[in-house]
Amino acid sequence: MTLHKTIGLVSSDVYLEHVSPGGHPERPERLCAIIRYLKERGSWNHLKHIPPVAATIDHILAVHTQQHIDRVLNVCERGDGLLDEGDTFAVPKSFQVALLASGGVIDAIDAVLGKKVDSAFCAVRPPGHHAERDRAMGFCLFNNVAIGARYAQQEHDLARVAILDWDVHHGNGTQHIFDQDPSVYYISLHQYPFYPGTGAREERGIGKGEGFTLNFPLPAGTGETRYLQAFTEEIVPTLESFNPGLLLISAGFDAHKDDPLGGMKLTKDSYAKMTDLVKDIAPVVSALEGGYNLEALARCTDSHLNALSRKSSNRLD
Numbered sequence: 108m109t110l111h112k113t114i115g116l117v118s119s120d121v122y123l124e125h126v127s128p129g130g131h132p133e134r135p136e137r138l139c140a141i142i143r144y145l146k147e148r149g150s151w152n153h154l155k156h157i158p159p160v161a162a163t164i165d166h167i168l169a170v171h172t173q174q175h176i177d178r179v180l181n182v183c184e185r186g187d188g189l190l191d192e193g194d195t196f197a198v199p200k201s202f203q204v205a206l207l208a209s210g211g212v213i214d215a216i217d218a219v220l221g222k223k224v225d226s227a228f229c230a231v232r233p234p235g236h237h238a239e240r241d242r243a244m245g246f247c248l249f250n251n252v253a254i255g256a257r258y259a260q261q262e263h264d265l266a267r268v269a270i271l272d273w274d275v276h277h278g279n280g281t282q283h284i285f286d287q288d289p290s291v292y293y294i295s296l297h298q299y300p301f302y303p304g305t306g307a308r309e310e311r312g313i314g315k316g317e318g319f320t321l322n323f324p325l326p327a328g329t330g331e332t333r334y335l336q337a338f339t340e341e342i343v344p345t346l347e348s349f350n351p352g353l354l355l356i357s358a359g360f361d362a363h364k365d366d367p368l369g370g371m372k373l374t375k376d377s378y379a380k381m382t383d384l385v386k387d388i389a390p391v392v393s394a395l396e397g398g399y400n401l402e403a404l405a406r407c408t409d410s411h412l413n414a415l416s417r418k419s420s421n422r423l424d
């Protein structure tokens with residue numbers, strides 16, 4: 108009798124080679140903390156490890172402009188560091204690492220949709236959800252989850268993909284990339300007002316995409332009860348009626364109460380509860396975004412993975 112679902116994990120030491128300037132919160136130690144904790148807890152041995160392959164330029168071009176790709180490459184090659192107004196860094200290796208981060212999400216999608224695993228988590232960096240079509244931003248070079256969504260549509264013929272973003276920051280990049288597209292539903296819960304400033308409730312999509320964006324701007328100090336209310340009252344019914352072939356989660360863990368950047372009050376158990384509420388709606392691929400308290404990040408990731416791996420008590424399958 109199988110009690111646990113099979114969970115894929117994308118990880119690679121290459122993700123540590125995107126090296127941050129001193130004191131930057133988005134640092135390689137984040138991934139080291141996750142992997143160390145998963146090994147300590149024993150979860151590591153139950154995961155099916157998916158070695159990532161770099162995304163191709165064509166995969167990136169499904170979401171970003173050639174000018175954006177060229178600019179990122181040039182800054183990386185020059186090795187002089189900054190892509191945004193000061194908070195998005197790049198070193199010579201960063202271009203390849205960023206391709207591997209997007210590629211990791213693609214490989215996880217192949218594994219899940221190819222039924223090699225039930226769901227998958229991508230312990231990748233740099234993160235992606237702030238990266239706009241034509242702009243790096245907020246520690247993000249390429250929008251990993253957006254690239255994954257387009258890949259799933261193009262290579263796996265999925266008519267509808269949903270993206271759930273519970274990072275404490277609004278995923279401006281992901282929203283803008285898909286805001287005119289009714290085939291990709293973007294849902295975000297985030298601290299508001301806060302960086303990057305977008306994500307008001309009235310932002311519901313544009314043109315044909317109107318009604319396919321759903322934002323939950325939440326005040327600083329919001330805790331689990333309000334998050335779970337949003338899930339049960341709106342997010343779960345919305346996802347069920349949209350009926351996506353794949354659910355991508357922009358899994359930032361910076362809404363944890365101990366996060367140094369976020370101001371929310373979630374606990375590691377909150378991430379398990381949110382995961383439980385959506386994990387049976389469609390196959391899940393989640394990708395790391397933020398999360399800057401190393402211990403909280405590791406515990407939240409483990410909690411999220413454990414929830415993904417548990418069979419739902421109310422479903423027979």
Ligand SMILES: [Zn+2]
Binds near residue numbers: 274397398
């Ligand atoms: Zn964040």
